[in-house]
Amino acid sequence: MEKLRGNKTTIAIFILPAVCCYLSVAAFPLLCSAVLSFFNWDVAGLNDFVGLKNYMQLFTTDKIFQKAVVHTFAATLLCLAIQIPCAVFLAYLLTRLKRGRNFFKVAFFVPNMISTSAIGILWIFILHPEFGLVNALLRAVGLGQFAHVWLGESDTALVCVILAASWQYIGYHMIIYLCAMQNISSSILEAARIDGATSWQAFRKITFPLIAPILKIDTVLVATGSLRIFDMVFVMTGGGPNHASEVIASHMYTRSFKGMQFGYGSAMSVILMLLCIAVTVFLNMAFKRAEDKVE
Amino acid sequence: MKKIKIADLIKYLILLTATLIFVFPLVWVFYNSFKTNSELFANPWNLAQSLSLENYTYAWKQANIGRYFLNSVIVCSISLILCLILSSAAGYALTRLKWKLSDTVMMIFLVGMMIPIHSTLIPLFLMFSRMGIINSHLSLIIPYTVSGMPIAVFIMTGFLKSFPAEIEESAVIDGASMRTVFFHITLPIARPSIATVAIYTFVSMWNEMNYALVFLSDQRKMTVPIGLNAFKGQYSTNYVALFAAVMITILPSLIVFSVFNRQVIEGMTSGAVKG
Incomplete structure (x- = not known):
């Protein structure tokens, strides 16, 4: 048995195809993009080594990139502030439900089944200045003066895109918290209730600490996901109006595949990757500190 | 006993509102997809006057x-x-x-x-x-x-x-x-x-x-x-x-x-x- 399980040919047949494909299509390109970022590489085949010039340019002269960085961070904070509280709240309500839990679970998850391009278009309709639901609703309740050209005004465009993205993902994160909360043994909560704890106390002292590990993972998930936000921006505004909703990934897309500046685009992709890693490390440290404090 | 029932009611009310937010946009697109453009602009809330599949055949072909x-x-x-x-x-x-x-x-x-x-x-x-x-x-x-x-x-x-x-x-x-x-x-x-x-x-x-x-x-x-x-x-x-x-x-x-x-x-x- 042991001999069979250690047979080199068998192992190679089973694992090598997967590993080779994986390394050549995922790991190798990752490395390439780091190397490319030090080159001035364009469609004409020009490829000079320029050192850190691409990075310097991004942080000194590229005003759109600097705007995009600010927008990306704003978007990330907004996503965290909207998606996580909503998801935790809905999941908590569902755990306290006697019937209908599955119905709500499925209903909230529906937007995750639809492609971002369909959702983006759907939200363009909802926010349409003339027949859109949002403006129609405002007019119906007599708040017509608050109607906006939501995606056409630079103050509202990015926020609207984030709302649409949150609409798509809240159900997903809710399911994650629901799983975590359902793993909590009901006898603990029952004991707390008998001892006279209010539901808020039970949530704060029992449910919340027990879902904290999942909260950490999910916060990282939301943060890194929103740092990379692209599809929704691309479909809904294309970064406009006048770069008001431009994020790092959309700027990278435009520069790389419309401007054919592959070295420059790679520099942005490297920055994006580093940002994701930095934020993950930072969040892990912040959570660790919070845990230590509680203990 | 009465109090618990009110709490339940609020719970379901919140959840149904959330369901409306997640599902209604899809329903809205569905019933508006049968309208003409002028009907849509006239009133985005109501149903289409006649059930025609013209938009669907147009979209499918074009x-x-x-x-x-x-x-x-x-x-x-x-x-x-x-x-x-x-x-x-x-x-x-x-x-x-x-x-x-x-x-x-x-x-x-x-x-x-x-x-x-x-x-x-x-x-x-x-x-x-x-x-x-x-x-x-x-x-x-x-x-x-x-x-x-x-x-x-x-x-x-x-x-x-x-x-x-x-x-x-x-x-x-x-x-x-x-x-x-x-x-x-x-x-x-x-x-x-x-x-x-x-x-x-x-x-x-x-x-x-x-x-x-x-x-x-x-x-x-x-x-x-x-x-x-x-x-x-x-x-x-x-x-x-x-x-x-x-x-x-x-x-x-x-x-x-x-x-x-x-x-x-x-x-x-x-x-x-x-x-």
């Missing part, structure tokens, strides 16, 4: 949605099959065979879940251009197959680890080779986890638009998400036709979801919860 569907089916099925073959074999090697580097390889796959798609776009674009496969379905099949692998390997190894290897061992004692065991025992046993992986992976490939946007510019080759986006660009003023086009593209996903919602939800969340 947007070429049938073609996009065919492309998506081709790309996603081939990628899915390749992904399942490669990952189930890898999952088997990682849990049932004994070799030194297995932990390292597992680690590589897990880290892979974190790689942002944008970091591979440019190098793959340059690679595929050089290979001359840009603008072909192959340029999507390759990255789709690979990007589905980490989560597939993860779910399958998780399942196989929790499943005792005794049946397989006794088959080996009876003289079966490791390959026979894999095809005739392990794969059938792992069927539920393969189903979860398959449905989840298919849905994410079906909705993918980053790679498709960059690698395909020929309209006849486009998959559903970017085809829909191209239609939006061309017929941006014929709103009702766009409503119908959106409806056509999301209908298959909704049907799949109504049948397989348990598997989809399980597949989509298992990576996060256990990782």
